[in-house]
Amino acid sequence: MAYTDKTYIDYAEMIQDMRRDFINKRDNLAEQMEQLNDYLRLLDNMDDLQTESIKQKEEIESLQQQLNEERKQKAELEMKMNEMSKLSAGVAKKSSEEDLLKALRTYVNRSKRKTADKRAFAKTATLEIANANGLDLPEDLKAAIESLDDEQAEPKVVNVTGNYNDIHDNGGVSLSNKL
Numbered sequence: 001m002a003y004t005d006k007t008y009i010d011y012a013e014m015i016q017d018m019r020r021d022f023i024n025k026r027d028n029l030a031e032q033m034e035q036l037n038d039y040l041r042l043l044d045n046m047d048d049l050q051t052e053s054i055k056q057k058e059e060i061e062s063l064q065q066q067l068n069e070e071r072k073q074k075a076e077l078e079m080k081m082n083e084m085s086k087l088s089a090g091v092a093k094k095s096s097e098e099d100l101l102k103a104l105r106t107y108v109n110r111s112k113r114k115t116a117d118k119r120a121f122a123k124t125a126t127l128e129i130a131n132a133n134g135l136d137l138p139e140d141l142k143a144a145i146e147s148l149d150d151e152q153a154e155p156k157v158v159n160v161t162g163n164y165n166d167i168h169d170n171g172g173v174s175l176s177n178k179l
Contacts, residue, residue, distance in 0.1 A: 081128075088129035100133060101141065108144050116149070123148040 104126055111122035126145050130137055137145070 084125050084128065085132060088132045097133075097135060100129075100135065101138070104129065104135075104137075105141055105144075108141065108148065111148060112144075120149040 107122065108126055111119055111126075114122065123145055126148075129135075
């Protein structure tokens, strides 16, 4: 069979048509691939948002728990302050000003050996009692109260181990091997 120009043209047209089809299909596939990539990026972003949402929810729960604890502590402190006010009012009714000053002085002196938080509370409580009872505090007591919440060095604990010295009536010193 001899090829004619018409057959050659038909094949050329058919090849051109097929080439256009393949190019169109390739372009469509490229578009679909780009869409799929966009969907995958969207899914990744949704995963990130979900993870962040879970973290924020956990943080909110933690903060709510902390808030509840702080509210509980506040209520306890308010109750203590109310009890202290009642106590101070009761003490004022039952004792003279001198007895009250003596009690406050004793309380302040004993509070000096306590922790910083307890010293700060003692300062507040003492001043509140004095104010509630209209006391005019002596200057030395005022100074002691004001210095209650100052920084204080923690007492050092010294442990001694080893040999001890025995001191005899003869004035000499000898080492003992006893522990």
